[in-house]
Amino acid sequence: MDTFVQLVLNGLMLGGLFAIISVGLTLIFGIIRLVNFAHGELLMVGMYLTWIGTTQLGVHPYVLAPAVVLVLFVVGLLIQRFILQPLLEARDAHVQIFATVGLSTALINLALLVFGADLYATPSSGVRDSIAIGPYRILVGQLVMFVCGIAVVAALHLFMERSYLGRAIRATAQHRAAAQLMGVDVKRIYMVTFGIGAACVGLAAVLVAPIYPASPTVGTYFVLTAFVVVVLGGMGSLHGAFIGALIIGLVDSLSGFYIAPDLKEVVIFGLFIGILLLRPTGLFGLGRGSE
Amino acid sequence: MLTLHDVQAGYGRTTILHGINVEVRAGEVVTVVGANGAGKTTTLRTIVGLVRPTAGRITFEGEEIGRLSPHEVVARGITLIPEGRQLFPFMSVRDNLRMGAYTPHARARMAQTLDEVLDLFPRVREKLEQHAGSLSGGEQQMVAIARGMMARPKLLMFDEPSLGLAPIIVSQVFDVVEQIVRTGVTVLLVEQNVFRTLSIADRGYVLENGAIAMSDSGAALLRDDHVRRAYLGI
Ligand SMILES: Nc1ncnc2c1ncn2[C@@H]1O[C@H](COP(=O)(O)OP(=O)(O)OP(=O)(O)O)[C@@H](O)[C@H]1O
Ligand SMILES: [Mg+2]
Numbered sequence: 468m469d470t471f472v473q474l475v476l477n478g479l480m481l482g483g484l485f486a487i488i489s490v491g492l493t494l495i496f497g498i499i500r501l502v503n504f505a506h507g508e509l510l511m512v513g514m515y516l517t518w519i520g521t522t523q524l525g526v527h528p529y530v531l532a533p534a535v536v537l538v539l540f541v542v543g544l545l546i547q548r549f550i551l552q553p554l555l556e557a558r559d560a561h562v563q564i565f566a567t568v569g570l571s572t573a574l575i576n577l578a579l580l581v582f583g584a585d586l587y588a589t590p591s592s593g594v595r596d597s598i599a600i601g602p603y604r605i606l607v608g609q610l611v612m613f614v615c616g617i618a619v620v621a622a623l624h625l626f627m628e629r630s631y632l633g634r635a636i637r638a639t640a641q642h643r644a645a646a647q648l649m650g651v652d653v654k655r656i657y658m659v660t661f662g663i664g665a666a667c668v669g670l671a672a673v674l675v676a677p678i679y680p681a682s683p684t685v686g687t688y689f690v691l692t693a694f695v696v697v698v699l700g701g702m703g704s705l706h707g708a709f710i711g712a713l714i715i716g717l718v719d720s721l722s723g724f725y726i727a728p729d730l731k732e733v734v735i736f737g738l739f740i741g742i743l744l745l746r747p748t749g750l751f752g753l754g755r756g757s758e
Numbered sequence: 759m760l761t762l763h764d765v766q767a768g769y770g771r772t773t774i775l776h777g778i779n780v781e782v783r784a785g786e787v788v789t790v791v792g793a794n795g796a797g798k799t800t801t802l803r804t805i806v807g808l809v810r811p812t813a814g815r816i817t818f819e820g821e822e823i824g825r826l827s828p829h830e831v832v833a834r835g836i837t838l839i840p841e842g843r844q845l846f847p848f849m850s851v852r853d854n855l856r857m858g859a860y861t862p863h864a865r866a867r868m869a870q871t872l873d874e875v876l877d878l879f880p881r882v883r884e885k886l887e888q889h890a891g892s893l894s895g896g897e898q899q900m901v902a903i904a905r906g907m908m909a910r911p912k913l914l915m916f917d918e919p920s921l922g923l924a925p926i927i928v929s930q931v932f933d934v935v936e937q938i939v940r941t942g943v944t945v946l947l948v949e950q951n952v953f954r955t956l957s958i959a960d961r962g963y964v965l966e967n968g969a970i971a972m973s974d975s976g977a978a979l980l981r982d983d984h985v986r987r988a989y990l991g992i
Pocket of ligand 2: 800
């Protein structure tokens with residue numbers, strides 16, 4: 468019983484991290500209708516940035532969070548503006564998807580060129596200290612991930628529901644042409660959306676770096692899981708991504724212990740295929756948007 | 759106020775509008791009538807920037823607007839209430855109306871505009887918290903018109919506001935349009951209900967196969983033999 472509760476705690480904490488990555492992915496999908504295959508590589512970029520910042524400036528990685536988030540926000544804006552938007556005007560959504568695949572490959576190779584295939588562990592103090600809650604223990608780093616996961620999802624939710632810009636983002640997703648008729652600059656909305664998605668990954672990168680070493684292909688593992696989360700929660704749904712992330716975190720943690728660590732990815736992808744077969748729109752999917 | 763000068767436009771390689779000239783003066787109610795597929799919607803979409811003119815000039819208050827993006831045109835005070843309503847279905851009616859006041863100019867006076875607009879649409883006031891997609895067709899059309907008014911436009915363009923509605927609702931829509939006209943907004947109206955439209959219009963244009971076949975005062979067009987035969991079935 469104790470082990471089980473401990474595993475559930477671990478799973479929920481991990482879920483917080485998946486939530487941050489998935490929320491960005493689902494946002495980009497829901498608004499721009501783009502599957503961003505370069506999402507993991509943005510995470511990788513953020514992790515190297517964290518490593519560089521930490522080792523060069525000698526500060527704690529968490530201190531770098533605002534800077535890394537900002538840099539990734541801008542990187543996201545630029546990718547949308549200079550790579551994806553010109554392709555959108557060329558009028559073929561498939562080309563955009565290939566472009567994100569290409570971007571992903573390019574970033575991996577760039578990282579190989581600059582950093583080689585070595586693992587870069589970000590030095591950090593205190594992140595691996597554990598806090599006791601009764602008989603259970605959680606790492607400081609895990610708790611921070613969980614709290615940040617909740618905070619990010621809550622902040623995004625409020626932003627989308629309450630602010631003019633958030634409403635315009637939702638309006639654009641629901642009816643692009645009508646949003647333009649309201650005076651919304653749709654290109655700007657897409658840039659901001661991609662920027663926010665990338666910024667979320669930037670935060671995730673800062674949180675992961677102290678626990679998991681950076682390498683050119685580090686993004687693949689996390690983002691494949693995030694794709695499962697996004698499909699489970701319903702493509703484009705924020706709270707779906709949150710719940711989905713917690714579920715996948717639990718599955719990851721429990722199956723790693725009760726089945727076998729080597730098989731947990733098999734379990735997650737088995738679940739993924741099961742969802743696609745039984746409920747293709749996910750837990751909170753609305754099916755198709757209008758248009 | 760608005761002038762279309764030999765405007766050509768279309769989709770891809772197909773030209774739909776073959777050099778049309780249309781003028782709307784401040785304070786006027788102008789209508790464009792024409793058969794299905796004549797290019798009425800294309801005309802309105804071209805004015806608002808959703809379709810790029812391939813030739814000719816569009817000026818609004820003396821400035822060229824033919825190359826602007828829709829959001830820039832809207833910011834200058836032109837609003838289109840589109841054919842088929844085009845509400846944001848998963849947003850509340852209130853959020854739809856808020857979206858109507860998206861431009862900085864409209865946003866600054868949103869609370870006041872909302873009150874004025876809801877006075878005109880008491881039924882919409884009752885539905886403010888409902889999802890727009892869950893309303894009936896007539897209610898959705900009222901919300902679409904209310905949303906257009908939220909922008910406080912100088913020129914308000916309607917594309918077939920009575921399309922697909924029951925006769926009683928059509929009549930209500932026209933009542934609302936007439937009320938809006940009385941507030942002094944300049945209106946460009948495209949409608950299938952040619953008789954009632956020409957009755958409230960100061961001037962009208964007859965669009966046939968993407969070219970202006972005729973233009974005159976609303977009353978004169980109502981008396982015209984060709985118009986009566988082709989559009990009024992008399
Ligand atoms: N998005 C589009 N792509 C290609 N052709 C289009 C498009 N929209 C309209 N057309 C074509 O342009 C022509 C004019 O269409 P438009 O919608 O302007 O007509 P309309 O006068 O508004 O007709 P209706 O009374 O049926 O609304 C039609 O032949 C139509 O098939
Ligand atoms: Mg039309």
